[in-house]
Amino acid sequence: MAYENLKVSVKKGILILTINREKALNALNSKTMEELQHFFSVSAPRRKTIKGIVITGAGEKAFVAGADIKEFLALDEGKGAAMAKRGQNVFRLIETFNKPVIAAVNGFALGGGCELAMACHMRIAGEKAKFGQPEVNLGIIPGYGGTQRMIQLVGKGKAIELLTTGDMINAEEAHRLGLVNHVVPQGEEVKKASEIIEKIASKAPIAIAKVIECVDAYFNGVYDGFAVEVEEFGATSGTEDFKEGAAAFIERRKANFKGK
Numbered sequence: 312m313a314y315e316n317l318k319v320s321v322k323k324g325i326l327i328l329t330i331n332r333e334k335a336l337n338a339l340n341s342k343t344m345e346e347l348q349h350f351f352s353v354s355a356p357r358r359k360t361i362k363g364i365v366i367t368g369a370g371e372k373a374f375v376a377g378a379d380i381k382e383f384l385a386l387d388e389g390k391g392a393a394m395a396k397r398g399q400n401v402f403r404l405i406e407t408f409n410k411p412v413i414a415a416v417n418g419f420a421l422g423g424g425c426e427l428a429m430a431c432h433m434r435i436a437g438e439k440a441k442f443g444q445p446e447v448n449l450g451i452i453p454g455y456g457g458t459q460r461m462i463q464l465v466g467k468g469k470a471i472e473l474l475t476t477g478d479m480i481n482a483e484e485a486h487r488l489g490l491v492n493h494v495v496p497q498g499e500e501v502k503k504a505s506e507i508i509e510k511i512a513s514k515a516p517i518a519i520a521k522v523i524e525c526v527d528a529y530f531n532g533v534y535d536g537f538a539v540e541v542e543e544f545g546a547t548s549g550t551e552d553f554k555e556g557a558a559a560f561i562e563r564r565k566a567n568f569k570g571k
């Protein structure tokens with residue numbers, strides 16, 4: 312499928328997904344959300360050979376400056392709830408993707424943009440990046456999982472402060488709070504994210520997918536994370552990759568994982 316608002320490229324096996332609406336600071340309109348849904352439910356799972364995905368924003372100013380405010384005017388209670396459910400489902404596809412998905416935050420990550428970054432497994436911020444959940448300025452609340460994921464990342468007190476004041480914070484503060492994993496010189500976000508994915512790609516793919524699943528189990532409120540870990544530890548113990556990894560350690564050589 313040809314996308315209107317997403318740009319897809321692959322560099323050395325790493326897929327770079329660019330939200331491509333630079334004139335609107337990459338705001339997430341409904342077309343972009345539809346395309347993200349298609350990308351993460353159809354296109355990305357088919358690309359079996361990719362090592363992981365980096366999500367970034369077009370241009371130098373914004374990662375994503377929020378959901379598209381110009382579309383909000385048509386909302387009412389029913390439509391708003393339906394839109395939140397649909398959006399949450401899209402971001403859940405990102406959060407549960409079985410390979411690393413890293414947000415390379417090159418500028419404003421506000422509202423739905425901050426929520427998109429938080430749905431990724433990790434966040435790399437350029438030093439000019441700005442984060443915030445300014446929904447309360449518009450009389451609404453985050454609807455794409457932001458009230459929940461913000462607590463997971465920064466804790467309850469700071470989450471309530473950021474969500475109720477709508478304050479914007481810079482990359483350093485976001486790093487201090489644990490909202491981002493690393494701050495890098497402006498323009499090097501994708502490079503740093505790609506380096507991390509490259510490192511992860513040298514490990515056993517099934518083990519990586521299972522780590523993502525177990526960590527998610529802690530937060531999703533449905534499963535007992537310890538029980539999931541027991542099950543997935545069992546699953547990884549039965550893989551060819553585990554035998555190869557253990558043999559490589561003993562033979563003092565580099566493991567050659569096959570994802571089996």
Ligand code: DAK
Nearest residue numbers: 334335336338376377378379380391394395422423446454
């Ligand atoms: N939506 C639509 N257009 C946007 C936009 C946005 N979120 N942010 C920026 N733009 C557009 C501007 O309208 C402008 O377009 P033109 O006027 O040139 O046509 C262009 O991008 C450049 O923006 P500015 O001229 O404003 O640029 P500045 O450098 O002066 O300011 C800024 C940059 C990021 C500080 C400013 O643009 C700004 O404050 N933007 C809005 C930030 C914001 O409030 N974002 C929305 C947060 S609320 C929901 C689910 C989720 C959500 C809501 C509901 N449901 C399920 C119902 C999420 C809500 C949000 O994300």
